[in-house]
Amino acid sequence: MNAPDSIHAAASYDSAAHGYNFAYLDEQTKRMLRRALLKAVAVPGYQVPFASREMPLPFGWGTGGIQVTAAIIGRRDTLKVIDQGSDETTNAVNIRRFFARTTGVATTRRTIEATIIQTRHRIPEAPLTDKQILVYQVPMPEPLFRLEPxxxxxxxxxxxxxxxxxxxxxxxxxxxxxxxxxxYDYPVIVNNRYLTSPSPIPKFDNPKLHMNPALQLFGAGRERRIHAIPPYTPVRSLDFDDHPFEVQQWQHACALCGSTESFLDEMIVDDAGKRMFVCSDSDYCHERRGDREFALPASEAPEASDAREGESA
Known part of the structure; x- marks a missing residue:
């Protein structure tokens, strides 16, 4: 957190020395996942089954998103991981360290520098580009499960x-x-066809799904389902003519950067119940404040070795 704001250069990676394959998964599993992803992209919003693998963390903690990221990541990628918009939560830090250790790829906390962004429950405030992929961790991909078990x-x-x-x-x-x-988890219709769960993102983020230039991939490890929203795909949040879709509004601004346009988290700051509102997206908040000390701590830099092997095409 106190280092200069920069991307950590990708370190060399020797799969034989570490005892596991590039990005942890074996090549056959990656091919299986890529086939499922291709089908999901070809049929936007359709839930594609896949054979979810055991990962070094329990189901419900992002195993689906991790498997999707492992299937698509390459040595030239730059990875960003967020949880509820923050780069500093336990889940985000551990997943980022996992991929830094198993791939040696560059990691960053800046949205504009990432080629792959793995997220839990938020879409970054900064506009994404067609050079980026957004990978969602999804607990339940079926939007009808509470109504039809x-x-x-x-x-x-x-x-x-x-x-x-x-x-x-x-x-x-x-x-x-x-x-x-x-x-949150507000249902949407993708490409005028399939009812889809956008994952438990706040409905504040739903408009960002529509015609987003980034490829959006959704992985549910426990439920063994993958779905996708290709770039520039129409996405419509369900509503009624007399009750149109609306996003949340706040009567406050971020206490740190003054933003009135971002999703805000309410925090209790003392025993008297005093509250403050801050941006959920930590990178967005730091960028608005001009904070150049927002970088990965040295302890999270990828591990180095003399050779790089084992990466899949």
Whole structure:
């Protein structure tokens, strides 16, 4: 955190010396994942099954996103990992260290410098480009599972594009609360066809899904499903004519950078219950403040060795 703001250069990597393959997964598993990803990109929003592998962390902690990242990462990539918008949470730090150790690729905390961004529950505030890939960690990819627990019936509803159940659920929100109360994991229609779960991102981020120039990949390790939103794909958040989709609004600005346009986290700062609001996206907040000390600590730099082997094409 106190080092100058820069990308750590990729270190050499010797798979034989470390005892595992590039990006941890074996080559056959990577090929299987890439085939599933190609199908997911070809059919936007469709849930593609895949054979999820055991990873060095339990299901529910990002195993799907990690497997997707492991399948697509290459030695020239620069990786950024965020959790709830922050680069500094335990989950983000551990996943970043995992890939730094198993691939030796460059890692960064700056959104504009990353070619692959693995995220849990947020989309970065900074606009993405067509040179970037956004990988989501998804706990439950099926948007209908709370309404229809039978997997076979859910598949039938998707095949028929029969999404009346979700419309009824949103209508019940309006009846009980006067507005649509869903604040995260807000259902969307991808490419005017498939109902899709955007992962538990706040609905504040839903507009960023629409026509995003970056490739968006969603991996659910526990549920063994992958889906994708290709670049420049139309994405529509479900709503009604008399109750249009709306994002959250705050009557506060970020206490650190003064932003009124970003997603804010509410924090209790003392025992008296005093509150402050700060940007959820730590990189965005640091950039607005002109903070040039926002870089990876030396302890997270990729491990070095004399040779680099074992990377897949």
């Amino acid at each position: 039978r997997v076979a019936e859910c598949k039938k509803l998707h095949a028929l594009a029969d999404y009346g159940l979700i419309s009824v659920k949103l209508y019940e929100d309006i009846v009980h609360h006067g507005s649509i109360a869903t604040t």
